[in-house]
Amino acid sequence: MTLADSTKSQKSSLKQLLSDQMRNIAPIFTLIILVLFFAVQSPVFFSVANLLNILSNASITGIIAVGLTFVILTGEIDLSVAALANAIGITMAFFTIQPDYVNIATIPLPGLICIVLTLASALALGAVTAFGVTKIGIPSFIMTLAMMQIANGVSALLVRGQIAYTFPDLITLLGAGKIFGLRWSIIVCSLLLLFAHLVLTYTRFGRYVFMVGGNREAAEYSGVNVKMIIGAVMIISAMCSGLAGMLGVAYFGSAQQNGFDDFLLTAISAVVVGGTSLFGGRGGIGNTIIGLLVLGVLNNGLDLIQIDSFLKILIRGLILLAALVINVYAQKLKEGGAEG
Amino acid sequence: MSASSSTLTGGAKAPSVSGPHAEPILEMRHVSKSFGGVKALRDVDFSILQGEIHGLVGENGAGKSTMMKIIAGVHAGFEGEMLVSGQPVHFRSARDALAAGIGMVHQELSVIPDLSVAENVFLGHQPVMAGGVIDWRRMNDTARQQIASLGLDIDPTTRMGSLPVGLQQLVELSRVLFSGAKLIILDEPTSALSPPEIERLFTVLRRLRDDGRSIVFISHFLDDVLAIADRVTVFRNGEKVITEQASALTKDSVIAHMIGRGSANMHMGESATLAADDSKPVILTVEQASDGRMLHDVSLTLRKGEISGVYGFMGCGLIELARTLFGKNALKTGTLVIDGKPIRFASTSAAREAGIAYVPENRRMMLFRTEPVYKNISIAILDRIHSIFLKTGREREISETHIKDLQIRPPRTDIALGNLSGGNQQKVALAKWLTHLPHVLILSEPTRGMDVGAKEDVIRIVKALRDRGVAILVLSTEPETILTLADRVTVMKKGMVVKEFSHGHIDKSDLLAAA
Ligand SMILES: Nc1ncnc2c1ncn2[C@@H]1O[C@H](COP(=O)(O)OP(=O)(O)OP(=O)(O)O)[C@@H](O)[C@H]1O
Numbered sequence: 058m059t060l061a062d063s064t065k066s067q068k069s070s071l072k073q074l075l076s077d078q079m080r081n082i083a084p085i086f087t088l089i090i091l092v093l094f095f096a097v098q099s100p101v102f103f104s105v106a107n108l109l110n111i112l113s114n115a116s117i118t119g120i121i122a123v124g125l126t127f128v129i130l131t132g133e134i135d136l137s138v139a140a141l142a143n144a145i146g147i148t149m150a151f152f153t154i155q156p157d158y159v160n161i162a163t164i165p166l167p168g169l170i171c172i173v174l175t176l177a178s179a180l181a182l183g184a185v186t187a188f189g190v191t192k193i194g195i196p197s198f199i200m201t202l203a204m205m206q207i208a209n210g211v212s213a214l215l216v217r218g219q220i221a222y223t224f225p226d227l228i229t230l231l232g233a234g235k236i237f238g239l240r241w242s243i244i245v246c247s248l249l250l251l252f253a254h255l256v257l258t259y260t261r262f263g264r265y266v267f268m269v270g271g272n273r274e275a276a277e278y279s280g281v282n283v284k285m286i287i288g289a290v291m292i293i294s295a296m297c298s299g300l301a302g303m304l305g306v307a308y309f310g311s312a313q314q315n316g317f318d319d320f321l322l323t324a325i326s327a328v329v330v331g332g333t334s335l336f337g338g339r340g341g342i343g344n345t346i347i348g349l350l351v352l353g354v355l356n357n358g359l360d361l362i363q364i365d366s367f368l369k370i371l372i373r374g375l376i377l378l379a380a381l382v383i384n385v386y387a388q389k390l391k392e393g394g395a396e397g
Numbered sequence: 398m399s400a401s402s403s404t405l406t407g408g409a410k411a412p413s414v415s416g417p418h419a420e421p422i423l424e425m426r427h428v429s430k431s432f433g434g435v436k437a438l439r440d441v442d443f444s445i446l447q448g449e450i451h452g453l454v455g456e457n458g459a460g461k462s463t464m465m466k467i468i469a470g471v472h473a474g475f476e477g478e479m480l481v482s483g484q485p486v487h488f489r490s491a492r493d494a495l496a497a498g499i500g501m502v503h504q505e506l507s508v509i510p511d512l513s514v515a516e517n518v519f520l521g522h523q524p525v526m527a528g529g530v531i532d533w534r535r536m537n538d539t540a541r542q543q544i545a546s547l548g549l550d551i552d553p554t555t556r557m558g559s560l561p562v563g564l565q566q567l568v569e570l571s572r573v574l575f576s577g578a579k580l581i582i583l584d585e586p587t588s589a590l591s592p593p594e595i596e597r598l599f600t601v602l603r604r605l606r607d608d609g610r611s612i613v614f615i616s617h618f619l620d621d622v623l624a625i626a627d628r629v630t631v632f633r634n635g636e637k638v639i640t641e642q643a644s645a646l647t648k649d650s651v652i653a654h655m656i657g658r659g660s661a662n663m664h665m666g667e668s669a670t671l672a673a674d675d676s677k678p679v680i681l682t683v684e685q686a687s688d689g690r691m692l693h694d695v696s697l698t699l700r701k702g703e704i705s706g707v708y709g710f711m712g713c714g715l716i717e718l719a720r721t722l723f724g725k726n727a728l729k730t731g732t733l734v735i736d737g738k739p740i741r742f743a744s745t746s747a748a749r750e751a752g753i754a755y756v757p758e759n760r761r762m763m764l765f766r767t768e769p770v771y772k773n774i775s776i777a778i779l780d781r782i783h784s785i786f787l788k789t790g791r792e793r794e795i796s797e798t799h800i801k802d803l804q805i806r807p808p809r810t811d812i813a814l815g816n817l818s819g820g821n822q823q824k825v826a827l828a829k830w831l832t833h834l835p836h837v838l839i840l841s842e843p844t845r846g847m848d849v850g851a852k853e854d855v856i857r858i859v860k861a862l863r864d865r866g867v868a869i870l871v872l873s874t875e876p877e878t879i880l881t882l883a884d885r886v887t888v889m890k891k892g893m894v895v896k897e898f899s900h901g902h903i904d905k906s907d908l909l910a911a912a
């Protein structure tokens with residue numbers, strides 16, 4: 058091979074690599090830019106306290122985003138995550154003794170039983186979604202929209218406009234407590250992210266999730282039980298949302314109607330900004346972590362530099378739009394690169 | 398490599414001047430193209446005259462599609478020169494090529510299933526009335542006429558996706574055939590067509606040629622190529638071997654050029670002597686199966702160690718039969734009996750667990766284009782090699798064995814599947830079922846899109862599987878495939894079994910007459 062030849066092929070393979078890795082590079086690049094920008098703009102940004110603050114703010118969203126990553130990897134969507142988190146948080150309060158001044162009908166149970174029952178409720182709601190999507194064949198977009206409404210209904214019925222403040226001790230510890238100055242919620246979220254990463258990368262189930270997202274028809278013709286995989290990710294998502302709801306109410310210190318309203322958009326944004334393909338089959342937990350950090354840094358930084366709080370909403374919207382453009386563009390590049 | 402690309406030998410390879418239209422409408426000079434490390438084309442000279450049908454043949458991966466994609470503006474980057482009507486051109490996109498009068502039908506279907514037939518025919522250039530409103534009436538009428546000239550009677554407002562693949566292929570062809578392009582490139586256009594459909598297509602091609610259009614015709618059906626082409630070019634391994642008048646070539650000589658050696662035993666069966674053995678144990682029976690749509694009272698018996706062939710024209714229900722057996726489509730009436738027990742599959746995975754394997758006719762349906770080859774091969778056996786955790790090393794090992802056995806090119810486990818040539822993709826689709834022998838193997842069009850050598854390989858492998866006791870069902874619209882493989886033959890027509898052959902001599906005409 059001549060020199061010209063080899064540089065040419067190096068160039069083209071570099072281009073190939075870049076286009077393959079676009080969905081991973083763009084979010085990391087965004088993160089670095091944001092960190093540098095805010096570090097220059099605000100002296101407190103790089104303090105340990107502030108960095109921990111970013112992490113703990115991202116931790117509840119992070120738990121939701123874990124489940125959502127599974128769902129989006131299969132090419133489905135779950136719009137019920139935030140509503141479900143709230144409903145499950147409230148359900149837990151419902152099973153816990155509340156102080157006298159809280160005017161909510163409850164069925165108080167011992168802490169552990171309460172936790173188990175609450176998790177079982179999350180499982181049940183997830184199973185309903187899974188059934189609707191796989192057995193009846195309702196598109197997940199619509200099915201989870203209905204589930205969102207149902208979960209909101211459950212929340213409304215249980216709290217009736219009141220606010221609950223007391224939760225099982227274990228949950229209060231995990232949601233609001235600290236160890237060596239580190240919030241437990243950060244630890245729980247990190248462990249969950251790690252576990253999900255291991256599942257997605259090193260297990261058979263994880264491989265199926267990617268393959269179903271990559272080409273559902275092909276998975277089916279290879280004898281993969283596609284419905285089971287999709288049902289499973291819907292249930293995983295509901296369980297993650299449920300856990301986030303339990304820790305979340307403890308984190309906020311209260312359970313009430315509309316307690317998680319921002320979380321749907323933030324969790325979906327985190328997954329998508331991180332670069333997991335909206336069409337399924339590409340991305341993963343690594344991407345979601347970057348996405349969580351991008352959003353966390355952005356929210357925190359915008360607060361620090363004290364800009365117009367109305368402008369903040371717009372900026373978040375623009376960042377999400379940019380991420381969507383990159384997401385779809387990366388998909389096209391990838392498909393174009395593998396033209397047969 | 399560098400030596401050959403720097404020597405100028407173009408003069409010696411000038412196209413042979415012949416016939417009334419001698420000017421080349423297209424000339425490719427010293428064209429090379431590589432993908433990463435793979436050299437798909439090396440210093441190829443290639444020209445097409447005005448008003449000729451030019452056959453292009455070569456083994457899987459020889460570079461045929463790559464050359465055509467360069468001409469049609471799909472691959473913008475390449476080394477070498479391209480001249481259209483004597484003028485150097487450089488296309489940056491397929492749109493540029495279209496504007497220059499070059500239209501291509503790709504090997505992989507590229508229709509849009511959710512649009513109507515007429516919309517597919519006029520994709521991107523719908524007739525409009527004043528004010529830019531689409532002229533639906535004219536669009537549908539013209540589409541109907543064009544499709545009719547291919548001998549089809551399809552309502553142009555039908556949704557494309559509801560048609561069988563063969564009809565979709567014809568509609569796609571009509572899009573380019575009647576686009577007014579002066580150079581029409583057809584990359585394996587006949588792979589899903591029945592003999593009468595192919596005849597009608599050829600009539601249209603000859604008419605277009607006589608109008609002065611030029612046509613490139615790529616196919617692995619060498620008889621077809623020799624019958625329709627005026628000149629034939631053979632590619633081997635990214636290089637042009639020869640361009641010759643079709644009249645001066647025979648099938649044998651073409652094969653010899655393709656594979657670079659003699660072509661003994663490279664013939665597919667034109668006839669067969671069947672000797673079905675009714676004493677072999679029955680593995681699967683289909684009794685009076687109907688799916689409420691395409692299949693009517695189909696009965697079939699598959700025996701251990703036997704290949705049952707089902708022949709029929711496109712749209713006769715072969716595809717539906719296969720889907721039903723693999724648990725993809727539901728049975729409305731009738732039963733499926735495996736090892737003496739009636740069974741009903743709730744899903745494809747239930748069918749797989751019952752020991753049924755299926756290779757569909759359309760590779761896009763069972764392959765993951767952006768995933769590496771080894772993941773494509775291992776997907777169907779993941780639960781056999783892993784319990785919970787993946788053992789990727791083992792997956793690669795298994796893939797390597799299959800790549801060697803099936804001679805998949807390039808022999809790499811981690812290249813993205815979409816980067817393989819069409820025929821090699823087909824081999825991967827077969828490979829995924831070969832690690833753990835299924836009880837029943839359903840092969841839909843197993844040799845479609847494969848070159849002679851690869852067909853031989855597939856035939857050898859399928860027969861070996863039979864000899865190891867697999868009950869095999871081969872469904873095909875190619876009589877040669879059926880005659881070469883089958884121990885017994887069933888002919889289907891309009892969703893019904895119309896004829897069965899189990900003993901004695903049959904040939905192509907028997908099958909065609911029955912279908
Ligand atoms: N986009 C791509 N990226 C990488 N390699 C490619 C790509 N397209 C083709 N190739 C490689 O180039 C070579 C030629 O492929 P091509 O598709 O031109 O073969 P072909 O002659 O059309 O074969 P077939 O008869 O199987 O369709 C093959 O080795 C193939 O793997």
Ligand SMILES: [Mg+2]
Nearest residue numbers: 461462504819
């Ligand atoms: Mg090809």
